Amino acid sequence: MQRFPIAHEVKMPFQPIARRTFLRGLGTAIALPALEAMTPLAAAAGPAAGQAPQRLAFLYVPNGMHMPDWTPEGVGEGFKLNKILEPLAEVQQHISIFSGLGCDNARSHGDGPGDHARSAASFLTGMHPVKTEGRDIRAGVSIDHIAAKYIAGDTPFPTLELGCEAGKLAGTCDSGYSCAYSNSISWRSPSQPSGKEVNPQLVFDRLFGGGSAADVPESQFRRRERQKSILDFVSEDTQRIQRRISMSDRRKLDQYMESIRGVERRIADPASRLSLSDLERPDGVPKDYGEHVRLMGDLMVLALQADLTRVATFMFANEGSNHRYRELEISGGHHQISHHQNDPDKEGAISRINRYHIEQLAHILKRMNEIKEGDSTLLANTGLVYGSAIRDGNRHDHHDVPVLMAGNLGGKMVTGRHQIFPAKTPLMNLFLTMLQGVGAPVESVGDSTGTLTLV
Template sequence: MAFQPIARRTFLRGLGTAIALPALEAMASSASIGAAAEAPKRLAFMYVPNGAHMPDWTPQDVGRNFALPKILEPLEKVRQHVSVLSGLAVDNARAKGDGPGDHARSAAAFLTGMHPVKTEGRDLRAGVSVDHIAAKYIAGDTPFPTLELGCEAGRLAGTCDSGYSCAYSNSISWQSATQPAGKEVNPQQVFDRLVGGGNSKDIAESQHRRRARQSSILDFVAEDARRLQRKVSTTDRQKLEEYLESIRGVERRIENPASRFSETDIHRPDGIPNEYANHLRVMGDLMVLAFQADLTRVSTLMFANEGSNRRYRELEITGGHHQLSHHDHDADKMAAISKINRYHVEQFAYIIDRMANIPEGDSTLLANTGIVYGSAIRDGNRHDHHDVPVLLAGNLGGTFDTGSHQTFPDKTPLMNLMLTMLQAVGAPVESVGDSTGTIALV
C-alpha cells in the first residue's frame, strides 16, 4: 500500500492547539529521513549551582576504563553516552578586582565567557551567550529559536550577590550583551507554549476547557490524529502513538504533582510539582518533546539559580545548599554537598536515558544532540573557577565520541569547548568569550 507523503511542518490541530510531529517516514522525500546526516543537530546546556564536592566527582583514571566516582555513579546506565571533562576553567567568573560576587559572575560567564559589569542597576553587561549564537545558525524554521527553562524562579532586577544584579545570578542565557533572556520555571506554561495554536482567544478557551473538564490536550486533536494515522505506515503509526503517549505522560505529571508539601509549597503556582526531582524531570521532558518535534534546536536548563540556598528535605539534609557549600572542611557538610551533587546527576541521567531511547531515523535523539552539564564554580567553599565540574553528553550527529574521562591542561577555557560545539553545528565563529581555540573531543 502506498502512503501519502506529508510535510515536515505538519501539525495536529484543534481548538487553540497545534501539536508538532516528530520525524516520520512519511515526511521523507527522495532521500531517506533515516539518514543520520539529515537529522537536525541540537544543543542543550544545563547548569547546576554552588560547584561540587570534587573528591567525589573526579574519576581517578583517564580514558574509557575509569570507575565512576560516588557523585557520578547514577550515570552507570548511560555512561557510554557521557564524558567527564576535567581541567576546564571559567576565568571571567573570577573577581578581577571587583571583589565579592562569584556566584553572579559564575552564572553570567558560563555561556558568555565574559566578565560581567558589576552593577545593581540597568547598565547590565555580559555577552551574547553560546545558545543564542548557535540559534542564529541552526534554528531554521523552528517556532522557538531557543528555549530557556529553569526550576527556581528569580528576579532580573534588584541585588542578589554583593552588588551584582539578580539578572546575573538567575540567568545563563543572554540575547545580547545587555539583555538576559530569563527563563520559564512553570511547566504548565511551557507546555501551553509548545502546543498552543491559533489566536489568543482560542488558546485561552482550549486551556479553560481542559482544566475545567480535566481533559487532555490530545482530546482536541483526536480527529486530526485519526486522519493522519490512516495515511501513514504501521511503523509511523507506532511512532506517532508513542509520541502522543509521551505528551500525555508529561501532561499527567504537570496536572498531578507529587503529594509532598512543605510550608513553602503552599503558594506555588499551578503546574509546578512540589517534589524538586519531579520538577526537574518534567522540565527535562518538555525540553525533549521540543527537540523531538523540532520546535527548537537549542535549549538551556538551570537546575537552580547560582547561589541557591534550596533545602533538600527529600534527602534528609538540614541546611540550605549555598550555606552547606561553605563547608570549611566540615565532614558532615561535605557529605551533604556530595549527596546534593549526586541527586542532581540522577536527574541529568534520567534526561540522557530518555533521549537515548527515542529513535530518530537510524539514530537517536541523543546521538544528534550535544549537551553540556556543569557549573562555573569548582568548590563552593573556595569559590574557585579552575577545573570546574563538566559533563558532555550526546554525539552531536557523530561529531565526537563519548564515554571517556578527558583531562585538559590546567585552566583551559571552558569556552574552548563551547567554540568546538559551535563550529560542529556549522556556526562560522572563530572565537567566543575568552576562548583560545577548539579542543579535541574523543
C-alpha cells in the first residue's frame, strides 16, 4: 500500500484549492474532505459558502422496540439512558430522544393486515401506501428526496441509499402489499422507490471509482487481482496536494486517507466475505452482521465527510425481517420473536437485539463526532434520525414510536434532551422541522400538522 506520511511543514503560506477538488488516478476519483485551504476560495463566493454543509441522514430498524427498555427516565437535559440506549452514553449530549410521535399512516385505515409494509413505506413519506402486489404501487415522495432538492448542491450523489438486507421491489412480502413497500424507506416519486445497495464493495466502487468507462474496470482489476489499494492510483495527486496545504490540513488528509484504507481492508478481508463458489469474486458482504452495519455506516460517513452526498438513508434490515442474531445466541428470527405474546424470554431477546442495533449506531455517531470541520464536527453539522414506524412488534402499534435524533444541523436543532410530545403528534412534524432547519421552503410534508417546538 502507498503510505501518505505527514510531510514536514513547508515555510510558506498554503495555497488555496477549490472546494470540489478530486484526487484522480486510473479509474479513480477521491473527493477531498473540507480543508482549511478551501476556505479563502469559498469565502470569496459569499458568507455562507465558507460554512460546512448541512447533512441529513435517516436510519431505520424493523419490527419495533421493547419500549420498557427504550424510554429514558426523566425529561429534559437530566434524562437517564435506559438499557437499550446505554451504548450511546459517550455521545448523549449530541442526541435527543423524542417520545409521543406517531406514524398514523402505518395503521390499516381499513386495509387490514400489512403493518410492516405500511411502516417502512410511510416512515419518510408520511403517506398511506396503496395496498397492491402489482405495478400500481403508490406511497409518496420521501423526506430525503425532498431535502436533496434544496441542499444537494453540486454533490455527485444527491441521495445515497444503503442497507444491510437485500430485497426485491416486486412480488408480495406482507399480506397483499408489494415487497417494494417493506424493502424501501426512500421514494424518489410516489410510484418509484429508490433501490438500496447492500454490498460494501459496490458502494466503495461507486463512491471512489471515476474516470472513463474503460479505466474503471482496469482499475478494479488491478486492485483486486494485484492487491493494490485505490490510494495507490492517486499517490501523485496526493503528494501534489500535500505540497500546497498546511500541516493541520495534511493531518486531516492523512486521517481521511487512512479511513478509506481501513474500509478498503475490511472489504477485502477474505474471511469476512460471502461467496457462492471459489470461482466467483467475493461480493464484499461480511458474514458478521454487526461488521456489515459498521462497514456500511463507515461508508456513509466517508460519503458525508467528502461531501459526495448530503442526504443518506440506511435500513439496518428490511421491515418484517426475520434475520437470526446468532452472534447474540438468540434462537429464532427477529420478526418471529417480535411477536413475543408477553413471554419474558422473548421480550428479553428483543431488548438484546434492539441494544445490539444501538451499539452499531454508537459506532457511527462516535466516528462522526471525531471528524473535525473547523471548530465543529461532522456530527454537529448533521441531523441524523434513527428509529422505527412500529412501537411494539407484538401489537403492531404505531403511536409513540421509538425515535431519536443525533446532531443539531449546525445549531439549528436542540440535542441532549428527552422531550415528550402530546399523543398523536405526527412523526412528520419532526421531519418538517428538519427540512425548514436546512432552509427548505416547505410548509407541510405527508401528514404533518406543523413544526415541533424543541426545548
